[in-house]
Amino acid sequence: MSSSESQDPAAAAASSEAQVSKKAAKKEAAKLEKLRRRQEIAAASAATANLSVDEEDPLGGNYGDVPLVELQSKTPSDVGEWTRVEALGGALENNSVLIRGRAQAIRPVGKKMAFLVIRENGFTVQCLVQAQPDTVSAQMVKFAAALSRESIVDVEGVVSVPTAPIKGATQQVEIQVRKLYCVSRAVPTLPINLEDAARSEVEIEKALQAGEQLVRVNQDTRLNFRVLDVRTPANQGIFRIQSQVGNAFRQFLVSQGFCEIHTPKLIAGSSEGGAAVFRLDYKGQPACLAQSPQLHKQMSICGDFGRVFEIGPVFRAEDSYTHRHLCEFTGLDVEMEIKKHYFEVMDLVDRLFVAMFDSLNQNCKKDLEAVGSQYPFEPLKYLRKTLRLTYEEGIQMLKDVGVEIEPYGDLNTEAERKLGQLVLEKYGTEFYILHRYPLAIRPFYTMPCYDNPAYSNSFDVFIRGEEIISGAQRVHVPEFLEQRAAACGIDVKTISSYIDSFRYGAPPHGGFGVGLERVVMLFCGLNNIRKTSLFPRDPLRIAP
Amino acid sequence: MSPLAKWHRSKPGLTERFQLFVNKRELCYAYTELNDPVVQRQRFAEQLKDRQSGDDEAMALDETFCTALEYGLPPTGGWGLGIDRFTMLLTDSQNIKVLLFPAMKPQD
Numbered sequence: 001m002s003s004s005e006s007q008d009p010a011a012a013a014a015s016s017e018a019q020v021s022k023k024a025a026k027k028e029a030a031k032l033e034k035l036r037r038r039q040e041i042a043a044a045s046a047a048t049a050n051l052s053v054d055e056e057d058p059l060g061g062n063y064g065d066v067p068l069v070e071l072q073s074k075t076p077s078d079v080g081e082w083t084r085v086e087a088l089g090g091a092l093e094n095n096s097v098l099i100r101g102r103a104q105a106i107r108p109v110g111k112k113m114a115f116l117v118i119r120e121n122g123f124t125v126q127c128l129v130q131a132q133p134d135t136v137s138a139q140m141v142k143f144a145a146a147l148s149r150e151s152i153v154d155v156e157g158v159v160s161v162p163t164a165p166i167k168g169a170t171q172q173v174e175i176q177v178r179k180l181y182c183v184s185r186a187v188p189t190l191p192i193n194l195e196d197a198a199r200s201e202v203e204i205e206k207a208l209q210a211g212e213q214l215v216r217v218n219q220d221t222r223l224n225f226r227v228l229d230v231r232t233p234a235n236q237g238i239f240r241i242q243s244q245v246g247n248a249f250r251q252f253l254v255s256q257g258f259c260e261i262h263t264p265k266l267i268a269g270s271s272e273g274g275a276a277v278f279r280l281d282y283k284g285q286p287a288c289l290a291q292s293p294q295l296h297k298q299m300s301i302c303g304d305f306g307r308v309f310e311i312g313p314v315f316r317a318e319d320s321y322t323h324r325h326l327c328e329f330t331g332l333d334v335e336m337e338i339k340k341h342y343f344e345v346m347d348l349v350d351r352l353f354v355a356m357f358d359s360l361n362q363n364c365k366k367d368l369e370a371v372g373s374q375y376p377f378e379p380l381k382y383l384r385k386t387l388r389l390t391y392e393e394g395i396q397m398l399k400d401v402g403v404e405i406e407p408y409g410d411l412n413t414e415a416e417r418k419l420g421q422l423v424l425e426k427y428g429t430e431f432y433i434l435h436r437y438p439l440a441i442r443p444f445y446t447m448p449c450y451d452n453p454a455y456s457n458s459f460d461v462f463i464r465g466e467e468i469i470s471g472a473q474r475v476h477v478p479e480f481l482e483q484r485a486a487a488c489g490i491d492v493k494t495i496s497s498y499i500d501s502f503r504y505g506a507p508p509h510g511g512f513g514v515g516l517e518r519v520v521m522l523f524c525g526l527n528n529i530r531k532t533s534l535f536p537r538d539p540l541r542i543a544p
Numbered sequence: 545m546s547p548l549a550k551w552h553r554s555k556p557g558l559t560e561r562f563q564l565f566v567n568k569r570e571l572c573y574a575y576t577e578l579n580d581p582v583v584q585r586q587r588f589a590e591q592l593k594d595r596q597s598g599d600d601e602a603m604a605l606d607e608t609f610c611t612a613l614e615y616g617l618p619p620t621g622g623w624g625l626g627i628d629r630f631t632m633l634l635t636d637s638q639n640i641k642v643l644l645f646p647a648m649k650p651q652d
Contacts (some may be wrong), residue, residue: 071619073560073576102616184579186616227612262627264645296645518578544608 002130041487059137063180066154071183085120088171092159097175099125100154100183102231103193105168108145116144116177117169118155122233122370125171127155129180140180145200150186150194155179190215191225193263200374218530226544227537237370238532242520244364246311248356249332249514255349258307258334263296265289265313268494276318287316292513295498295511297335298474301509302501307336311516321539322413323528324466324518326538332519334471335511342447342457342473345510346433349469350386353431356521357382360523368524377525380430380463387423387432391455394434397422408438408454413466420465435459444488445481447473447510457510463522471512478502566633574623584611 083097101120108114112131117124123512129144130136147153156179166172207214222229229235251261266282267290277288290296293310300308314331338344357380360368371377389397395405403418405411411419423432439448439456449455458472475481478499485492485499492499520532530536535544564572588605631637 068580071579100618150616152616184616184618187614190615225615228615261644300644544612 034226051210057137057139059135059140062136063140063347065182065185070171072093078379085118085123085125085171087503088123088125088159088173088175090161090173092173093161094163095159096156096178097159098154098156098174100152101125103147103149103151103153106145106147106149108141111138111143112141114141114144116147116153116155118153118175122515123171124169124177125173126166126169127157127175127177129177135178144177144180147182148188150190150231151182152184152186154181154183188237192221192228192290194228194231197222197229198374200376202376210308217479219530223530223536223541224236224544230534232374233370234374235531237364237367238524239525239534240367241371241524242516244360244367245356245516245519246330246332248359249309250311251353252332252352252355253307253309256307257303258309258336261297261300261305261308261310262312263290263293263300263310265315267295276316278317280313291316292512292544293333294443295332296497297511298445298509299498299501301335301337302506303502309334319539324413325522325534326517326529326536329518329529329533330516332516333511334513334516335509338473338508338510342435342510345471345473345512346388346435346459349433349459349471349512353461354382354384354386357431357523371524375524375526375531380523381428383427383429387427387429389423389432389434390436391434391438392436394419397426407439410441416462416467417465420462429462430464431462432457433461442472444484445472445474446484446489447475457514461512463519464525466518466522468518468522469512469514471510473508473510476502476506476508478506569629569633571629571633572623572625574621577617577622579613579617579620581610584613585610588618 049240056353069206081098083092084097085099085101088097088099099118099120103116104119104124105117106114107116114129116127116129118127129141131138131141155175155177157175157177160174160176162174166174193215197217199214199216203215203218204214217229230239254260266280266287268282268285268287277291279286279288281287292314293312296307297310310331310333312331312333313328315328316325317327318325334345334348336345336348361379394411396405398405398415398419401418401422403415405415420430421435424430435458436449436455437458437460439446439454442456447457449457456472458470460467461469461471475484481499481502482492485495517529517532520526521529524532526532530538559575561575563570563574585605588610592605594606632639
């Protein structure tokens with residue numbers, strides 16, 4: 001028994017030592033492997049650099065960096081010579097194809113083989129560079145292995161169909177490379193890896209629980225290297241969805257008799273009554289960047305356009321550093337004559353957005369999937385006939401669950417979110433309109449209610465509890481407009497040309513403004529508006 | 545003179561650039577875009593020298609742009625069309641007041 005007891009600690013110690021040494025050995029092996037790989041790459045680069053192509057390799061013409069003179073539109077091209085990566089399939093088996101794309105992955109296997117994954121517009125194909133007598137030289141394999149990731153290459157080769165599925169590429173064929181040229185070489189060490197930038201939070205958490213630390217690329221780092229970050233599938237998806245939002249907006253409105261206009265962004269005085277404007281010297285006179293095209297689109301209605309819209313930049317010099325504010329964003333703005341009631345404007349919002357959501361769901365399936373793969377989200381719930389609640393009804397819903405809002409006060413972000421949850425629970429929709437806001441919290445040009453001037457003919461529209469639209473019927477009587485401007489503390493002299501517009505006959509009218517980046521952010525359930533702005537401008541960022 | 549355009553393949557001192565004129569009016573301006581970051585930096589450096597010599601139209605160095613080229617840029621070309629000039633042509637107008645609101649005189 002004492003003998004047995006004395007053996008246990010020794011055995012345990014030995015086992016522990018073995019474990020430590022095993023771990024150390026593993027670490028050492030990994031270190032050596034890393035070093036060997038680095039040396040191999042360095043050797044390959046050196047070999048390539050030192051190689052005298054004409055003297056040493058009779059097959060030297062099959063690979064290399066494309067000299068600049070060849071890229072200077074030297075030869076008229078037949079674009080039919082090229083095959084899109086997307087089009088590569090079994091039907092092309094044994095055909096020779098020519099593709100251009102980015103080298104997304106480079107994996108040497110010994111000295112006679114290297115795999116490349118080539119990416120074009122999100123589609124990827126595996127390419128095999130294998131040394132073969134009279135066809136592919138060992139030097140060519142070295143050249144392939146020495147390419148840097150994200151370089152742009154031309155690949156010519158023969159399509160083959162492997163028996164096993166190809167896991168690391170979208171196309172289920174392989175190209176047996178015969179020629180390989182580098183068109184634009186990327187730096188060997190990129191500041192961020194696309195693999196890391198494309199990684200989902202779910203994947204990172206899963207790996208963490210398995211004891212592995214995967215790289216997470218932070219939002220600021222992404223923006224610092226935006227030209228790399230936007231190459232990820234999710235980012236490609238986001239901005240194609242954004243393009244489709246603008247397209248659906250334009251197509252719907254044109255079909256409803258609207259005319260697209262382009263208004264100036266350099267204006268005198270502020271149009272929204274706020275102090276948050278960017279000021280500049282305009283040829284010796286004070287000017288600022290427009291916070292919206294509001295005044296000019298109303299002037300266009302006075303100019304008998306009847307119905308107008310604009311897609312253009314909007315500038316807000318607010319020090320709001322939040323997940324949903326930017327200093328510059330894209331406004332989708334609408335203005336139209338009203339016959340009887342401001343509901344005519346809300347009717348348009350309803351039909352426009354249902355058509356837009358339908359269009360996105362039908363036309364952007366692939367892009368939505370790409371976004372959802374990295375940033376998982378539930379499809380937006382919306383009704384065929386959009387829900388409308390009055391401000392007072394909304395306030396009452398909040399009160400019923402114990403949230404206090406002052407009777408004529410604005411809803412803060414938290415209250416809007418809460419109301420969004422309540423609306424979803426009660427009505428089953430994440431897209432709804434809240435109208436008849438207190439006049440005191442709306443811009444000076446907003447028309448008060450006929451039956452209670454403390455409220456206004458105005459509305460906001462929400463997706464997933466966050467505002468995407470502000471709209472209203474406008475004041476079209478110049479004397480009343482002056483009165484309202486003065487009441488809101490605006491110097492009437494700075495907007496006299498606007499007010500004068502209404503003295504020559506002005507129809508009742510209303511409209512709304514939509515934040516394009518917010519629509520995409522909320523439709524895709526993203527948590528930061530910088531994800532849906534290609535090159536965001538916020539209080540801390542004016543580059544890239 | 546055109547810092548973003550590629551130099552001409554065979555004629556030194558020229559770049560690859562064209563402009564489209566219709567009925568004596570310029571409508572379109574286009575060039576083959578330079579995609580070599582080393583040459584682009586040289587080009588910007590020359591512009592800086594020109595600027596220091598008093599050429600107000602010379603472009604400032606855009607380091608962010610040069611850095612972007614280092615991450616790989618395929619051969620690229622493009623053009624820009626002035627929508628207001630095109631409208632002038634279509635309507636046979638003699639001045640640029642086809643703009644809806646040409647820059648308004650600020651009120652003081």
